Amino acid sequence: xxxxxxxxxxxxxxxxxxxxxxxxxxxxxxxxxxxxxxxxxxxxxxxxxxxxxxxxxxxxxxxxxxxxxxxxxxxxxxxxxxxxxxxxxxxxxxxxxxxxxxxxxxxxxxxxxxxxxxxxxxxxxxxxxxxxxxxxxxxxxxxxxxxxxxxxxxxxxxxxxxxxxxxxxxxxxxxxxxxxxxxxxxxxxxxxxxxxxxxxxxxxxxxxxxxxxxxxxxxxxxxxxxxxxxxxxxxxxxxxxxxxxxxxxxxxxxxxxxxxxxxxxxxxxxxxxxxxxxxxxxxxxxxxxxxxxxxxxxxxxxxxxxxxxxxxxxxxxxxxxxxxxxxxxxxxxxxxxxxxx
Ligand code: XIL
Numbered sequence: 001x002x003x004x005x006x007x008x009x010x011x012x013x014x015x016x017x018x019x020x021x022x023x024x025x026x027x028x029x030x031x032x033x034x035x036x037x038x039x040x041x042x043x044x045x046x047x048x049x050x051x052x053x054x055x056x057x058x059x060x061x062x063x064x065x066x067x068x069x070x071x072x073x074x075x076x077x078x079x080x081x082x083x084x085x086x087x088x089x090x091x092x093x094x095x096x097x098x099x100x101x102x103x104x105x106x107x108x109x110x111x112x113x114x115x116x117x118x119x120x121x122x123x124x125x126x127x128x129x130x131x132x133x134x135x136x137x138x139x140x141x142x143x144x145x146x147x148x149x150x151x152x153x154x155x156x157x158x159x160x161x162x163x164x165x166x167x168x169x170x171x172x173x174x175x176x177x178x179x180x181x182x183x184x185x186x187x188x189x190x191x192x193x194x195x196x197x198x199x200x201x202x203x204x205x206x207x208x209x210x211x212x213x214x215x216x217x218x219x220x221x222x223x224x225x226x227x228x229x230x231x232x233x234x235x236x237x238x239x240x241x242x243x244x245x246x247x248x249x250x251x252x253x254x255x256x257x258x259x260x261x262x263x264x265x266x267x268x269x270x271x272x273x274x275x276x277x278x279x280x281x282x283x284x285x286x287x288x289x290x291x292x293x294x295x296x297x298x299x300x301x302x303x304x305x306x307x308x309x310x311x312x313x314x315x316x317x318x319x320x321x322x323x324x325x326x327x328x329x330x331x332x333x334x335x336x337x338x339x340x341x
Pocket of ligand 1: 044045130186222254304308
């Protein structure tokens with residue numbers, strides 16, 4: 001049977017996934033899964049700052065180049081992730097930013113000057129700024145609720161103030177006029193007071209940027225969904241309508257589902273709950289005009305949800321939040337995506 005990419009393409013939708021350069025090269029079953037299911041790839045690690053510039057001025061484009069080579073060899077497209085983020089920063093960068101705004105502007109400019117020309121023409125769409133908006137107070141799922149205005153605390157914010165967002169988009173556009181520039185954010189999908197507040201903050205940021213003629217083209221919904229958070233389509237649909245009214249495109253960039261702690265042994269029930277949530281969120285995004293959907297990996301075995309202590313289940317079980325199970329078998333989430341397309 002056709003993979004998700006083929007089904008999506010028939011409906012004018014690009015489907016893709018996050019990938020790992022080491023596994024693409026060293027694990028044929030993994031590479032075959034990616035080839036069969038995805039049309040669009042995004043490196044899960046290889047385009048983050050710590051990967052690209054581990055030491056100041058010494059760039060390592062090898063692993064990203066390997067992903068780009070795989071994409072080219074198999075006829076896939078590539079997204080970039082992420083030019084500025086408060087995480088995956090090498091220590092030297094954190095230290096440099098603490099030296100003040102002039103130094104911060106210089107290192108940012110040098111990074112973009114090295115990375116954007118080197119990744120052209122393979123990457124035509126970058127997550128330019130990732131996760132700048134602060135989580136609302138009281139959000140039990142928030143890692144860092146600290147905020148300065150609407151923005152989260154970060155070395156970039158401390159060095160440059162809120163205008164670090166403006167600066168990064170402007171520099172990216174100056175260096176590549178035809179690149180699609182995406183603002184990428186999590187926690188926007190649910191029906192909860194903190195999601196509502198995060199949507200308000202994100203809309204305020206995007207409005208401010210567009211009023212200042214900052215070149216932002218698209219909003220990426222990470223869609224790291226949480227079954228413990230309620231969902232109804234209406235609040236998400238209203239938010240996405242406002243985003244579209246601003247002239248922005250919408251992407252789903254990092255879809256996966258964290259199960260609720262209440263779901264333990266019953267695999268069928270867990271898989272149905274995951275599928276239903278995916279259908280609700282992706283269906284709402286597609287209705288709002290989203291034409292790009294990426295999952296954050298394809299199989300539960302490879303997922304960060306199985307290995308990152310911030311997000312793993314705490315009861316010894318492994319999340320079943322991706323389209324394929326540990327053996328690579330298609331789950332109800334796969335069918336939910338197929339049905340959405
Ligand atoms: C995660 C990766 O999946 C992990 O392997 C890594 O250790 C940390 O980052 N939002 C993002 C992604 O934008 O870059 C994150 O990826 C997941 C949350």
